[in-house]
Amino acid sequence: MVKRMLFLDNVNIQYKTKNETWEVIQNLSLQIKQGEALIILGSSGCGKSTLINALAGTIPIESGYIEFVKDNDRKPLTPKNHTIGFIPQNCGLLPWKTVKDNCLLPLKIHHKRVDEKKKQEIIKIYEALNISHLLNKYPKELSGGQVQRAAIARAFIMKPDLLLMDEPFSALDAITREEARELFLNVWNQNKATTILVTHSIEEALYLGNRIAVMGTEKGEMKYFMDNPYLGKSYPDDTNYLNTKRLLRDMLKVEERKETVE
Numbered sequence: 001m002v003k004r005m006l007f008l009d010n011v012n013i014q015y016k017t018k019n020e021t022w023e024v025i026q027n028l029s030l031q032i033k034q035g036e037a038l039i040i041l042g043s044s045g046c047g048k049s050t051l052i053n054a055l056a057g058t059i060p061i062e063s064g065y066i067e068f069v070k071d072n073d074r075k076p077l078t079p080k081n082h083t084i085g086f087i088p089q090n091c092g093l094l095p096w097k098t099v100k101d102n103c104l105l106p107l108k109i110h111h112k113r114v115d116e117k118k119k120q121e122i123i124k125i126y127e128a129l130n131i132s133h134l135l136n137k138y139p140k141e142l143s144g145g146q147v148q149r150a151a152i153a154r155a156f157i158m159k160p161d162l163l164l165m166d167e168p169f170s171a172l173d174a175i176t177r178e179e180a181r182e183l184f185l186n187v188w189n190q191n192k193a194t195t196i197l198v199t200h201s202i203e204e205a206l207y208l209g210n211r212i213a214v215m216g217t218e219k220g221e222m223k224y225f226m227d228n229p230y231l232g233k234s235y236p237d238d239t240n241y242l243n244t245k246r247l248l249r250d251m252l253k254v255e256e257r258k259e260t261v262e
């Protein structure tokens with residue numbers, strides 16, 4: 001039986017100012033299996049980043065719980081209890097550190113020892129993501145695609161219990177994006193980290209997810225879930241693929257229309 005790793009139960013997330021409260025996510029319940037790559041598709045402003053930030057521990061939840069099972073032990077998901085790899089929209093590389101120092105920083109923070117086996121593992125990740133020649137450069141000396149690849153390397157090097165990605169490829173041009181997705185999938189296939197990626201790109205969802213969820217505009221409600229048979233297949237010339245794409249597109253359109261009317 002496949003283990004369920006991540007449990008969200010009745011999660012509520014709000015933004016508050018002195019006079020107002022915005023409820024962005026209301027009573028969200030969700031479970032993720034070990035080794036699953038769940039892609040959450042949603043239109044702009046529906047709450048994707050809010051959710052991913054709450055999972056990463058950078059935004060507090062108002063109520064409900066988020067728990068993760070590690071070594072048969074179910075505990076609240078926190079950066080203290082678990083290794084969480086987080087690739088935010090801006091990639092989050094520190095500009096004053098080289099690519100190599102950025103990539104090794106999480107190991108340093110968590111006081112992880114780098115023995116010969118780990119060194120080899122790290123070299124393989126650099127090679128798989130094609131950044132070995134960039135290790136001594138600073139983020140400002142890199143192209144957008146190279147920054148993304150370095151951020152992905154950093155996340156995989158720490159062997160995360162949970163990998164969170166917020167529209168990681170959205171700032172890239174079409175060709176670089178395709179290449180970065182392919183390299184990502186290469187490394188993901190070797191590590192099978194339990195992953196949640198949020199995006200508004202249907203193609204990205206179909207290429208990178210083994211499960212897809214569509215998030216509505218109604219306070220984080222998940223409107224639709226599907227197991228995705230197209231993982232790793234780019235643009236298959238297949239009627240079912242095209243129909244699936246259309247179905248997802250229609251769902252997102254309905255959501256966008258709703259938002260415009262409201």
Ligand SMILES: Nc1ncnc2c1ncn2[C@@H]1O[C@H](COP(=O)(O)OP(=O)(O)OP(=O)(O)O)[C@@H](O)[C@H]1O
Nearest residue numbers: 015022024042043044045046047048049050051200
């Ligand atoms: N710090 C904040 N204070 C108040 N409201 C916020 C804050 N951050 C986001 N919001 C609001 O919460 C809602 C969800 O924002 P969020 O950034 O999570 O959406 P998103 O789905 O990630 O959008 P996009 O795809 O455009 O990045 C939006 O209506 C936004 O205006």
